[in-house]
Amino acid sequence: MDRPTGCLPCHAGAGLIAAGEVRMAPLLGLPQLLAGHGRDPHVTIRAAGVDPARFTDPENSIGFTTVGRLLTQAAADTGNPCLGLTLCRHHGLDVLGLLGRAVRLAPDVGSALRALILHLHLHDRGAVPALWEAGPHALFGYSIDCADVLGTQHIYDCALAVMQNILRELAGPGWRATEVRLFRTAPALLTPYRQLYRAPLRFGAQQAAVVFPAADLKRPCPEADPLAYAAALRQLAALETRADARLADQVQRVLYRLFMSGEVEATDLAGIARLFALHPRTLNRRLRAEGTSFKAVLEATRYAIARQLLRDTRLPANDIALALGYGSAAAFGHAFRRWSGTTAIRWRSRHGAA
Numbered sequence: 001m002d003r004p005t006g007c008l009p010c011h012a013g014a015g016l017i018a019a020g021e022v023r024m025a026p027l028l029g030l031p032q033l034l035a036g037h038g039r040d041p042h043v044t045i046r047a048a049g050v051d052p053a054r055f056t057d058p059e060n061s062i063g064f065t066t067v068g069r070l071l072t073q074a075a076a077d078t079g080n081p082c083l084g085l086t087l088c089r090h091h092g093l094d095v096l097g098l099l100g101r102a103v104r105l106a107p108d109v110g111s112a113l114r115a116l117i118l119h120l121h122l123h124d125r126g127a128v129p130a131l132w133e134a135g136p137h138a139l140f141g142y143s144i145d146c147a148d149v150l151g152t153q154h155i156y157d158c159a160l161a162v163m164q165n166i167l168r169e170l171a172g173p174g175w176r177a178t179e180v181r182l183f184r185t186a187p188a189l190l191t192p193y194r195q196l197y198r199a200p201l202r203f204g205a206q207q208a209a210v211v212f213p214a215a216d217l218k219r220p221c222p223e224a225d226p227l228a229y230a231a232a233l234r235q236l237a238a239l240e241t242r243a244d245a246r247l248a249d250q251v252q253r254v255l256y257r258l259f260m261s262g263e264v265e266a267t268d269l270a271g272i273a274r275l276f277a278l279h280p281r282t283l284n285r286r287l288r289a290e291g292t293s294f295k296a297v298l299e300a301t302r303y304a305i306a307r308q309l310l311r312d313t314r315l316p317a318n319d320i321a322l323a324l325g326y327g328s329a330a331a332f333g334h335a336f337r338r339w340s341g342t343t344a345i346r347w348r349s350r351h352g353a354a
Contacts, residue, residue, distance in 0.1 A: 017061040019249065020146050022124045025058035025095040026088055026158060027067070030074060033087055037078040048073040058097065064126035064146050064155070071158075072151035081187045084157030089196050091158075092165035096123050098239070102232030105225045109170045110217030113140060116166070119236050121253065127159070128253055132261035133214045137178060140167065141209035143260050144312075145252075145304050152312055153184040156208045163210050164197060171219050177212050181205035183312040204314055206323075207260065248292050251276075251283075255301040264325040269294045303339045306332070310348040317344055 017023060031041035031052070045052045048070040054060045062070075075083040093100035099119050106112035110131075117129045126149075130141045142159045144152055160180065168175050177199040186203040187193075193201055254275060258267050265271070272294070273280040284294050302324045309320050321332035336344045 017123075017125050020065070020126045021061040021063050022067065022126055023058060023095075023097065024054055024060040024062055025097060025123075026091055026162065027062070027070075028055055028058060029087055030070075031055055033083075034074060034078065037080070039077050044074055044077045045070065047077075058095075064144060064149050067126075068149040068151035068155060070151075071154035075151070075154060081189065082157055082192050084154035084159075085161050085192050085196065088158035088161040089192070090165070091162045092169050095162060096120075098232075098235060099123055102229065102236055103166075104169065104221065104223045105229035105232055106170075106221050107224045107226060107229070108217065108221060109167070109219045112170050112221055113217070115233070115236075117257070119240070121249075122236065122239055127155075128256040128260065130209075130257045130261045132263075133217075136214055137211050138214040138217055139181075139207065139209040139211050139261075141207045141260060143208065143256065143305075144308060145256055145301075148307075156183055156312075160208060160210060161196060167210060167212065167216075170221050171212075171216055172222050175212075175216065175219075177210050179211040181207050181209045181211065183208050206313060206315060206319075208312075246290050247276075247283075247286050248290050248297050251287070251294070251297050252301050255298060256305065259301065259305050259324060262323070264323070267298065267325060299335075299339070302335070306336055306339075306344070307347070307351075310344055311351045320344075 031045070034041040034044050042052050045055070048066070050062070050066060050070050054062060071083055071087075075081060080086055088095075093104050096103070096116075099116065099122055102119075103112045103116045106115055113131050117131055120129050126146050127142055127144045130139075130143070132139055132141075140163055142156070142163060144155060149155070160182065164177065164180065167177070177197060179200045179202060180193075180197045181202045182205060184203060186201075190201070251272060254272060255267055258264070266275075269280045269283065273283045276283060278286075280294075287293050287297065305324060306320060309315055309323065315323075316329075317332060318329040321327075321329045324332060326332040326335065333344060336347070340347055
């Protein structure tokens with residue numbers, strides 16, 4: 001039996017990134033950062049198996065596995081345990097290219113974040129963003145959906161710094177988060193995190209997310225321009241057409257967001273078909289034409305999230321089972337052994353928690 005994989009294959013068009021990759025833009029400052037610590041950037045970059053020439057163009061792409069290895073190497077060489085935060089503490093919409101330019105033109109923060117989430121795979125196809133509301137709070141979250149990645153704490157530090165800065169750009173001067181939740185355990189040095197976020201920090205959290213008042217979703221964006229925003233969305237739509245995204249990829253992204261935002265009840269075939277405005281049989285027929293099925297995509301998504309939570313958090317198996325829609329830890333355990341050939345406990349002991 002074929003086992004599900006964390007990242008479904010993608011057939012990206014010319015100049016567009018493939019599954020499991022991200023644009024180089026957020027990483028372009030790494031050579032300068034290394035040099036500032038007295039390191040030869042080429043030595044560190046090559047030691048991680050990366051060609052330094054990749055840093056010449058923000059539109060180049062790099063795999064998440066390579067990013068994790070590179071940031072781990074850079075952190076070791078510089079002695080900086082929060083290297084991802086240092087690297088991305090000034091980045092925001094600027095690193096998203098065309099998507100960033102489009103988002104800043106949105107009428108309000110909620111519209112901007114939803115557009116960003118809808119189109120982020122044009123910039124980043126190794127993780128899934130999410131936006132959800134919980135009572136008076138909104139959460140803007142980020143989850144790596146490729147499980148076999150080292151150094152995820154550095155990637156999450158980078159991503160959350162960018163997300164925090166994006167929210168500040170969109171909400172205007174004076175905006176501040178209610179809380180910042182991080183998968184990683186608390187580092188020995190907290191000062192850089194406190195200086196950036198200026199908000200309560202929760203380490204070892206179930207989500208990697210920036211929490212803020214839900215009312216802020218209605219804040220008008222400082223650079224809102226309805227006509228320019230509509231034109232920018234048309235440009236993004238044209239890129240989507242070029243990307244020729246498979247339906248299976250789209251379904252997996254939606255499933256991932258639903259699971260990570262706690263909307264497990266909406267992850268069945270009927271619920272997903274409604275979101276795509278398709279009859280369930282039509283959805284499955286189109287997936288079969290791509291060589292898969294809804295059940296296979298659902299299993300692949302659950303397996304990817306299970307490995308991510310086992311690797312990046314210290315959540316007990318029962319909590320992971322509930323997050324994935326299983327009735328018990330035993331049912332989750334049976335599924336995980338079927339997927340991986342080993343137990344969740346053994347898998348976690350080998351890969352550790354970030």
